[in-house]
Amino acid sequence: MTQKQGKPSTVHVDIRKLKRKPESNFPSFSREKIEALIEEAVVDAYGDDEQTGGFITMIEEHLALPFTVSILGIEAVVEKVDMTRDGGIVAVCRHDGVKQRIEILDLPLPKPAPAGAEWIAAYSHWRRGF
Numbered sequence: 691m692t693q694k695q696g697k698p699s700t701v702h703v704d705i706r707k708l709k710r711k712p713e714s715n716f717p718s719f720s721r722e723k724i725e726a727l728i729e730e731a732v733v734d735a736y737g738d739d740e741q742t743g744g745f746i747t748m749i750e751e752h753l754a755l756p757f758t759v760s761i762l763g764i765e766a767v768v769e770k771v772d773m774t775r776d777g778g779i780v781a782v783c784r785h786d787g788v789k790q791r792i793e794i795l796d797l798p799l800p801k802p803a804p805a806g807a808e809w810i811a812a813y814s815h816w817r818r819g820f
Contacts, residue, residue: 752806
């Protein structure tokens with residue numbers, strides 16, 4: 691409440707007009723779609739390591755590679771995805787003959803996102819414990 695000439699008044703804010711900071715740079719998918727993708731990736735997998743393996747398999751099979759991304763203002767090409775020794779999923783990026791592995795969830799996807807990006811979104815939801 692605010693005060694104007696001794697009388698209380700209410701400030702009305704239309705929350706639909708407030709800009710919400712996006713949680714990720716992934717395209718938007720319905721909860722049902724994400725849950726179905728997660729179920730498909732982790733079916734018959736036990737433990738986090740096997741389930742992560744399910745996601746990398748789905749990402750490798752469905753993500754349209756190569757595609758270009760902008761990382762810190764530099765154009766790079768995502769050539770493939772890979773697993774780290776500690777069980778993370780990374781994108782292998784190349785620029786001028788130099789390769790760099792970037793955590794797939796930190797990868798700034800282009801707009802429009804490449805086909806198969808829904809698998810990265812599903813992996814992100816799974817990692818957060820959807």
